[in-house]
Amino acid sequence: MIHTEQLTKVYPGTDFAAVDCLDLEVGTGEIFGLLGPNGAGKTTTAGMLTTRVIPTSGRALVGGVDVAAQPALAKQVSGIVSQQNTLDRQLNVWENLYFHGRLFGMGATTSRRIADELLEQFQLEKWAQASVYALSGGMAQRLMVARAIFHRPAVLFLDEPTAGLDPQSRLALWEVLGQLNRDGQTIMLTTHYMEEADRLCHRVAIMDHGKILALDTPAALKRGIGADTIVTVRAAADPEQLAAVLARDVAGVERARVADGAVQLDVSGGQRLVQQIVLAAERAGADILDLSITEPTLETVFITLTGRELRD
Amino acid sequence: MAASDVTGDVTTRAVPARIELQLRPVLTASYSALGALLLRDLVVLWKDKWVFVLRTVIQPFLLCFVFLYVFPKIGQGVGGGGGRRGESSFATVLVPGVVGISIMFQGVQSIALNMAQEFGFTREIEDRVQAPCPIWLVAMAKVLSGAAQGALSAVLVLPIAAVVHAAGVHAHLDLRWWIILTLVPLACIAMAGLGLVLGTSFEPRNIGLMFGFIILPITFLGGTYYGWTTLSPVRIGGFHWLQVLVLINPLMYVNEGMRAAFTSSPHMHLYVIYPVMAAFATTFLAIGLRNFRRRVLA
Ligand SMILES: Nc1ncnc2c1ncn2[C@@H]1O[C@H](COP(=O)(O)OP(=O)(O)O)[C@@H](O)[C@H]1O
Numbered sequence: 092m093i094h095t096e097q098l099t100k101v102y103p104g105t106d107f108a109a110v111d112c113l114d115l116e117v118g119t120g121e122i123f124g125l126l127g128p129n130g131a132g133k134t135t136t137a138g139m140l141t142t143r144v145i146p147t148s149g150r151a152l153v154g155g156v157d158v159a160a161q162p163a164l165a166k167q168v169s170g171i172v173s174q175q176n177t178l179d180r181q182l183n184v185w186e187n188l189y190f191h192g193r194l195f196g197m198g199a200t201t202s203r204r205i206a207d208e209l210l211e212q213f214q215l216e217k218w219a220q221a222s223v224y225a226l227s228g229g230m231a232q233r234l235m236v237a238r239a240i241f242h243r244p245a246v247l248f249l250d251e252p253t254a255g256l257d258p259q260s261r262l263a264l265w266e267v268l269g270q271l272n273r274d275g276q277t278i279m280l281t282t283h284y285m286e287e288a289d290r291l292c293h294r295v296a297i298m299d300h301g302k303i304l305a306l307d308t309p310a311a312l313k314r315g316i317g318a319d320t321i322v323t324v325r326a327a328a329d330p331e332q333l334a335a336v337l338a339r340d341v342a343g344v345e346r347a348r349v350a351d352g353a354v355q356l357d358v359s360g361g362q363r364l365v366q367q368i369v370l371a372a373e374r375a376g377a378d379i380l381d382l383s384i385t386e387p388t389l390e391t392v393f394i395t396l397t398g399r400e401l402r403d
Numbered sequence: 404m405a406a407s408d409v410t411g412d413v414t415t416r417a418v419p420a421r422i423e424l425q426l427r428p429v430l431t432a433s434y435s436a437l438g439a440l441l442l443r444d445l446v447v448l449w450k451d452k453w454v455f456v457l458r459t460v461i462q463p464f465l466l467c468f469v470f471l472y473v474f475p476k477i478g479q480g481v482g483g484g485g486g487r488r489g490e491s492s493f494a495t496v497l498v499p500g501v502v503g504i505s506i507m508f509q510g511v512q513s514i515a516l517n518m519a520q521e522f523g524f525t526r527e528i529e530d531r532v533q534a535p536c537p538i539w540l541v542a543m544a545k546v547l548s549g550a551a552q553g554a555l556s557a558v559l560v561l562p563i564a565a566v567v568h569a570a571g572v573h574a575h576l577d578l579r580w581w582i583i584l585t586l587v588p589l590a591c592i593a594m595a596g597l598g599l600v601l602g603t604s605f606e607p608r609n610i611g612l613m614f615g616f617i618i619l620p621i622t623f624l625g626g627t628y629y630g631w632t633t634l635s636p637v638r639i640g641g642f643h644w645l646q647v648l649v650l651i652n653p654l655m656y657v658n659e660g661m662r663a664a665f666t667s668s669p670h671m672h673l674y675v676i677y678p679v680m681a682a683f684a685t686t687f688l689a690i691g692l693r694n695f696r697r698r699v700l701a
C-alpha cells in the first residue's frame with residue numbers, strides 16, 4: 092500500500108535531512124507506526140506521503156500512485172487526520188462530513204447517507220447539528236477520523252492522533268482505529284507514545300534524526316534488545332558509580348545506564364535479582380530509595396538504540 | 404479492548420478484505436471538488452446572510468449618508484460649492500465610487516480575512532487542500548466565490564446609493580449594460596485576486612498593518628470621492644503628480660470603470676480601463692496562487 096525508495100527531505104534553508112533516505116514497505120491491512128521523539132521526521136514523512144511536503148529526492152507510492160508525480164490523484168487514495176484540529180469552523184458537525192463527501196465527488200444522497208452512518212458509527216449522532224466548537228478534544232478527533240475515512244481511502248494517515256487527549260479518549264480512539272483496521276483499513280500513524288505504538292501497531296519503525304533505526308513487530312523489537320527484564324534503581328548515591336558497580340556485581344546485566352537520575356539495567360535470565368541488587372548496593376554503601384522491575388518496552392528499545400529517552 | 408487482537412504478528416492475521424481502489428480521472432475529480440468548494444461557500448454565506456448584508460451595506464450607507472445627506476443639510480461644501488447642482492454632480496461621482504469600494508472590500512473581507520485566519524490559528528486550510536484536485540484550484544474556488552460575493556454586493560449597494568440622499572441631491576445614473584456586464588465581473592475577479600494576495604501575504608496578527616498601510620491608502624487614493632480626470636489641478640510645477648501616482652492603484656481603474664458603467668460623467672478611457680484591469684487581475688492571481696502554493700506546500 093505504501094512503498095518508498097530513498098525518500099528524502101531537506102527543508103530549504105536547513106543543512107540536514109529531516110527525512111533521510113527512507114525505504115518503507117507497508118502492506119494492505121496493516122497498522123504501521125512511526126515512533127520517534129519530537130523532530131524525528133515523522134510529520135515530514137507523513138507529509139510527503141500525503142503530498143503536502145515535496146520530497147527532495149526519492150520516490151513514494153501510496154496505493155500505487157506516485158505522490159510527487161500525481162499529487163491530485165494521490166489525494167484520492169489517502170485520508171488524513173493531522174496533528175491540529177482542521178475541522179471547518181463555519182460548518183456544523185454533520186456538514187463537516189457531508190461536504191467532505193461532496194468534495195470527493197459523491198452525490199448529495201450518498202453523502203447524506205454516509206454522513207449519517209458515520210455519525211452513528213462514531214457515536215456523534217447527538218452532536219450532528221452542533222458547532223464544532225462545542226466538541227471536546229476527543230470528539231473532534233473522532234470526527235476528523237470519520238471525515239478522513241469518508242471517501243474510503245486506501246491508507247488512513249494519522250499524525251500524533253492522541254497527543255493532547257485524555258487517557259479515556261485515547262483508549263476510545265485506539266478502539267476506533269482497531270475496529271477500522273479489522274474492517275480492512277490500512278493505517279499509518281505517527282506517535283511519540285511508545286504505549287500507543289506497542290498496543291496498536293502491527294509493525295513499528297523507530298525513527299530518529301530522519302532515519303529508521305529499527306523496524307519490526309513490537310514483540311520482536313523488544314526481544315531484539317537481548318534482555319527480558321528492566322530494573323530501575325534509585326539510590327542516594329552517585330548514579331554513574333552505582334551503575335558501574337551493579338553492572339559488575341549483578342549476574343545477567345547486559346547494559347547499565349543512567350536515565351533521569353536513576354540507574355537502569357537491562358538484564359537477561361537474572362536469578363534472585365532483587366536480592367543481588369540490594370546486596371551489591373549495600374556493599375557499595377548506597378541506600379536504595381526505590382527499585383522497580385519491568386519487562387522491556389519500546390521505550391527501552393529506543394533508549395538502547397539512541398542512548399536517549401523518547402520523551403524529552 | 405481492541406489491542407489484544409490487533410497487535411501480534413501481521414503475517415499470522417487473516418488478510419482483511421481489500422478496499423477497492425476506484426480512482427477517478429483528475430479532471431472529473433477536480434470538477435466535482437470545485438463544485439463542492441463553491442457549494443460549501445454558498446451554504447456558509449446563506450447561514451450568515453444577514454451578517455453579509457449588514458457588512459456589505461453599512462459602509463456605503465454611511466458614505467452616502469454623510470456625503471449626500473448630512474453635508475448638503477448642513478451646507479458643508481462638497482462638490483465645488485455649486486449648491487444643489489454641485490452636490491448632485493458630486494453624488495454622480497460618489498455613487499459609482501461607492502459601488503467600486505464595496506467590490507474591493509468584499510474581496511478583502513471574504514478572502515483575505517478568512518484566509519489569514521484559516522492559515523493562521525484554525526488551520527482549516529490543511530483540510531481544504533486535501534481535496535482531490537490541484538492545489539491552485541482550491542485557491543481559485545475562493546477567488547470565484549469572493550468575486551461572486553463582490554458582484555452581489557454591487558447589486559445590493561447601488562439601490563442604497565440611489566435612495567440615501569438629501570432632497571434635491573440626485574446622482575445622474577445612466578446604466579450601460581454592456582459595460583456593467585463585462586466590467587463588474589472583471590473588477591470583482593481583480594479585487595478577489597487582491598484579496599488572495601493580501602490573505603496569503605499577511606499573518607493574522609498583522610491584519611492591522613494590512614488595513615493601515617494598504618487598504619486605507621488604496622481606498623482614499625482610489626478615486627472613490629473624485630474622478631481621475633478631475634485630478635489634474637493637483638500639480639507641482641507643470642507635473643500632475645497625483646494623477647500619475649494614483650495610476651498604480653487598482654481601485655482607481657475599478658472606480659473609473661464603475662463611472663463608465665453607471666453614469667455618463669467623464670471617466671478614464673475604456674481602452675485603458677479594460678486592459679489594465681485585466682492585467683491587474685492576472686498579476687494578482689499569479690502572485691496569489693503562487694503565495695498560496697508556497698504557504699501550503701513545504
Ligand atoms: N517547514 C519546515 N521548515 C524547516 N524545517 C522543518 C520544517 N518542518 C519541520 N522541520 C524540521 O524537520 C525536522 C523533522 O520535523 P518533523 O517532521 O516535524 O518531526 P516530528 O513530526 O517527528 O516531530 C525537525 O528538525 C524540524 O525542525
Ligand SMILES: [Mg+2]
Nearest residue numbers: 133134174251
Ligand atoms: Mg510531528
